[in-house]
Amino acid sequence: MRVDLNDYLVRIGQKIKKIRAERALTQECFDDLGENSVPVRTLQEIEAGKSNFTIKTLYKISKKLKIKPKDLLDV
Numbered sequence: 001m002r003v004d005l006n007d008y009l010v011r012i013g014q015k016i017k018k019i020r021a022e023r024a025l026t027q028e029c030f031d032d033l034g035e036n037s038v039p040v041r042t043l044q045e046i047e048a049g050k051s052n053f054t055i056k057t058l059y060k061i062s063k064k065l066k067i068k069p070k071d072l073l074d075v
Helices: 005-022 040-047 055-065 069-073
Strands: none
Touching (some): 005 055, 040 055, 055 069
16 A cells, blocks of 8 residues: 555654543643653644654654554554
8 A cells, every 4th residue: 555655644643643642641741851852843743744753753752652663653
């Protein structure tokens, strides 16, 4: 099955947003200035499917959500 990159980024963003909501985490929780901090604006862009994020950012998000990075990519 062929998936357009933009569609894939939107799906990943939706998955991140869904899991974050299920865990009752706000976007601000990701921007705590710690080692795995993700700025709120960056997370907003990812969740909206408007960011071609790095593996490093994906790793940080997965750590905050307490899941494996590969689980975010499986959409």
